[in-house]
Amino acid sequence: MSDLTIPQMFHKTVQRHADRPAIGWMEGDRLVFLTYGELLARVREVRRGLASLGVNRGDRVAILSENRVEWAITDLATQCLGAVNVAIYPTLPTAQVEYLVRDSAARVLVVSDSKQLAKATALRPNVRTLEHVVCMNAKAPDGDVISFAQLAERGAGGAPSDEELDARVADLDPDETATLIYTSGTTGEPKGAMLSHRALLHTGWAATQIVRLDENDVFLSFLPLCHVFERVASHYLPLSVGAQIVYSQGAFAIATEFRTVRPTIFCCVPRLFEAIQDKVEEHIGKLPDRRRRLVRWAVGAALRGVRNRNRGGIGAVWPRLQALVADRLVISKMRERATGGRVRFFVSGGAPLNASTAEFFSALGAPILEGYGLTEIPVISLNRPGRARIGTVGEPLPGIEVRIAADGEILSRGPALMRGYFGKPEQTREAIDEEGWFHTGDIGKFEHGV
Incomplete structure (x- = not known):
C-alpha cells in the first residue's frame, strides 16, 4: 500500500527522472513535451501564484477544463499546497457547474477558455465563497479575471518561497482529502466523493504489483481528467513511475495519434x-x-x-x-x-x-x-x-477486498475507498456500513473462486 502523498510521489519521480519527457501535447502538427524537471518548475510557479491568492491547506480549487498541460499543472500545484482539487466536466451547463462550485465552497475556479469563462462569469455572483477566476487561454482578460500567465507571474516573484510552501505540507497525511469528484447525480443531487492522496495513488501502487510499469511506458490520455478512472490510471499512475503522458486531441485525431504517439498503454471506455x-x-x-x-x-x-x-x-x-x-x-x-x-x-x-x-x-x-x-x-x-x-x-x-452480499450486491473496501461524501454525513452512512464496506449498488458474482 502506498504511504506517500501526491507531492511526495511527484518529487520522488522528479528526482529520478528530471530530464525525461513527462507530459506532451500537440502544437499544430508538432508534438512538444515538458520534462519532469520543467514540469516541477511550472508547478512551483503556479503553486506560489495560488498561495499569493490566499489558497491554503484544505481550500478547494475547482478546475473546469478539457485535458491539457495546464490542467495537470494546476492539479499538482493544488496538491503541493495541501489544497483540494474539485474536478468539473467542461461539458456541464452553467447551472450544474454553479451547483458544484457552490457545494464544494471553492475559493478559486480555473477555466480553460472563453466558453468556460462565460460559465464562470455567469455563476460568480451566486457563489459567495468564490474569490478568484483564472483563465488558461486569456492573455489580457477583462475585469478581475486572472490569466494563467499572470498567475504564474505572481508566483515567479518567489514570495512565498518554495521552502516556506514545502514546510506547510511537510506533515501532510496520505489520508487527507486530495480531491472532490462528483457523482453523476442520476438518483438525486450530485455528491462530492472525498478521495484522499492514498486513495488516488493506490491504483498506481497496485498496478506495479501485478505488471511491469516504468519510465519507458507512454500513456495516451483520452478520457477527461475529471473522470476518476483517467485520473488514477492515466495521470497519477504514469507520474508515479516516470512514464510519458500525451494528451489526445479527441476522437477525430485518435487514429492518427496511435500511429504518431505509439503508446504502450491506453485506458478508455x-x-x-x-x-x-x-x-x-x-x-x-x-x-x-x-x-x-x-x-x-x-x-x-x-x-x-x-x-x-x-x-x-x-x-x-x-x-x-x-x-x-x-x-x-x-x-x-x-x-x-x-x-x-x-x-x-x-x-x-x-x-x-x-x-x-x-x-x-x-x-x-x-x-x-x-x-x-x-x-x-x-x-x-x-x-x-x-x-x-x-x-x-x-x-x-x-x-482491495470484495464481498458479495446475500442479495448479490457487490461490497468493497480498502485504501482506495473515499472518506465519504463532502458535507453529506447521512448519505455517507448509507453508502459505507459500520464495518467499512462500500455498498456499490451493482450485482455481481465470483467465478472460479475469484
Whole structure:
C-alpha cells in the first residue's frame, strides 16, 4: 500500500527522472513535451501564484477544463499546497457547474477558455465563497479575471518561497482529502466523493504489483481528467513511475495519434474500442478480394486461438502454428496500423465490454484488460495480463477486498475507498456500513473462486 502523498510521489519521480519527457501535447502538427524537471518548475510557479491568492491547506480549487498541460499543472500545484482539487466536466451547463462550485465552497475556479469563462462569469455572483477566476487561454482578460500567465507571474516573484510552501505540507497525511469528484447525480443531487492522496495513488501502487510499469511506458490520455478512472490510471499512475503522458486531441485525431504517439498503454471506455474495431472491419471489407480473404483467414485463425485460451485450453500444435503464421503475414501489420505497434495492453472500464470486441483486440495482439470501479472506490478489480478472462472484470486489486452480499450486491473496501461524501454525513452512512464496506449498488458474482 502506498504511504506517500501526491507531492511526495511527484518529487520522488522528479528526482529520478528530471530530464525525461513527462507530459506532451500537440502544437499544430508538432508534438512538444515538458520534462519532469520543467514540469516541477511550472508547478512551483503556479503553486506560489495560488498561495499569493490566499489558497491554503484544505481550500478547494475547482478546475473546469478539457485535458491539457495546464490542467495537470494546476492539479499538482493544488496538491503541493495541501489544497483540494474539485474536478468539473467542461461539458456541464452553467447551472450544474454553479451547483458544484457552490457545494464544494471553492475559493478559486480555473477555466480553460472563453466558453468556460462565460460559465464562470455567469455563476460568480451566486457563489459567495468564490474569490478568484483564472483563465488558461486569456492573455489580457477583462475585469478581475486572472490569466494563467499572470498567475504564474505572481508566483515567479518567489514570495512565498518554495521552502516556506514545502514546510506547510511537510506533515501532510496520505489520508487527507486530495480531491472532490462528483457523482453523476442520476438518483438525486450530485455528491462530492472525498478521495484522499492514498486513495488516488493506490491504483498506481497496485498496478506495479501485478505488471511491469516504468519510465519507458507512454500513456495516451483520452478520457477527461475529471473522470476518476483517467485520473488514477492515466495521470497519477504514469507520474508515479516516470512514464510519458500525451494528451489526445479527441476522437477525430485518435487514429492518427496511435500511429504518431505509439503508446504502450491506453485506458478508455468500451465505445471507443468498439469504434476502432468497426473502422478496422470496414477497412477489411474494402480490400481487393484476394487480400480480403487472406486477412479474414488470419483474423479467424487468431480468434480461434483467443477463444481456446479463454476456455483454458492449451491448443493443438496446428492451430497455434496457424496463429503464428497469421501474425507474421497479416496481424502484425494490422496491429501497427490500428495501434501504433507498441501497445502492451489496453484497459477498459466505465461500462461492460462487448466480448466480441475483447476477442478482436486479443486476436490483434493488443489485449484489453477489463476492470471495474466507481467514483467512490476507483479501481476495484482488473484482469491480469496473460490470464485475462473475457467476460469478467478480473481479480480484486492488491489491497482491495470484495464481498458479495446475500442479495448479490457487490461490497468493497480498502485504501482506495473515499472518506465519504463532502458535507453529506447521512448519505455517507448509507453508502459505507459500520464495518467499512462500500455498498456499490451493482450485482455481481465470483467465478472460479475469484
